[in-house]
Amino acid sequence: MDSRIETQTAADPPMDPARARLVSLAAERGVSLSALSGLLGRNAAYLQQFVRKGSPRKLEENDRRTLAEFFGVDEAELGAPPRETVLTVGAGAPARAADWADIPRLPLGASAGAGTLARDVAPVDRLRFSGRWLRQQGLEPVMLSVIEVEGDSMEPTLRDGDEILVDRSPRPLRAGLHVIRLDDVLLVKRLEPGAAGTLRVISDNPAYPRMERRAEDVAVVGRVVWKGGRI
CATH class of the missing domain: 2.10.109.10 (Umud Fragment, subunit A)
Known part of the structure; x- marks a missing residue:
C-alpha cells in the first residue's frame, strides 16, 4: 500500500471513522487505495483524496456498496446512514417500521x-x-x-x-x-x-x-x- 495514506499532516482534516475504517480494511486486505479506486472505475487518486483531503465529503452510494461487498462488511462501517425505514399502514392497523x-x-x-x-x-x-x-x-x-x-x-x-x-x-x-x-x-x-x-x-x-x-x-x-x- 502507498505509505502516503498511512499518516496525516497538519493540513489534513481529522480522519472520521468511515475514512479510518477504509484505511484499516485496505491494510488488512493488503490492497492499495489506488487499486480500490480502479475497482470503482475512478481515477487512481480518488480514494486517497477522500481519505486525506476529505474530498469527496462522503462516498457515493454505489461506491460505498461496492467497497462494502469487496471487504465483506456492513455499509455502515464506511459511512452509510442508518438503514432506511418506511411506515406501512394497513386498514385499522397501527403504523410500523419496515x-x-x-x-x-x-x-x-x-x-x-x-x-x-x-x-x-x-x-x-x-x-x-x-x-x-x-x-x-x-x-x-x-x-x-x-x-x-x-x-x-x-x-x-x-x-x-x-x-x-x-x-x-x-x-x-x-x-x-x-x-x-x-x-x-x-x-x-x-x-x-x-x-x-x-x-x-x-x-x-x-x-x-x-x-x-x-x-x-x-x-x-x-x-x-x-x-x-x-x-
Whole structure:
C-alpha cells in the first residue's frame, strides 16, 4: 500500500471513522487505495483524496456498496446512514417500521440452456427485499445475490429472463434448484443425489437430457430460494 495514506499532516482534516475504517480494511486486505479506486472505475487518486483531503465529503452510494461487498462488511462501517425505514399502514392497523435489504444484481447469467462462462464481476444494480421476509426465510442479505436465467432448459419452472435469488450460505446439500459451476460454466439446474459419490444434474425441460456427474466435479455456488419474472 502507498505509505502516503498511512499518516496525516497538519493540513489534513481529522480522519472520521468511515475514512479510518477504509484505511484499516485496505491494510488488512493488503490492497492499495489506488487499486480500490480502479475497482470503482475512478481515477487512481480518488480514494486517497477522500481519505486525506476529505474530498469527496462522503462516498457515493454505489461506491460505498461496492467497497462494502469487496471487504465483506456492513455499509455502515464506511459511512452509510442508518438503514432506511418506511411506515406501512394497513386498514385499522397501527403504523410500523419496515426495513429493507438491497440485494446486488450481478451482470452474469446462470444458463438454463447451453451455458455461459462464470465471471467475478461487480454488481450493476440492486433488487430490494423486505428484511423481515428474508429473516423469516432464514436468509442473510450478505450471502444473497440476484442473477438472470438464460435459456429454456429449466422451463416451465424457470424461463429465459427470469430473476433468481441465490443463497450462497454454506449448508448441507439437499435436492432442489441450485446454481452450479460445471466444466467452467455457470448453470442453474435441479440437483438430486445419485449413486454413491454422484449427483444427478437435471433440466426440468424434458427436451434436455439428464446428467449424472461425480460430486467433486459439481461446484455448488448456491441454492435458488426465490424467482421473479415478467408475465
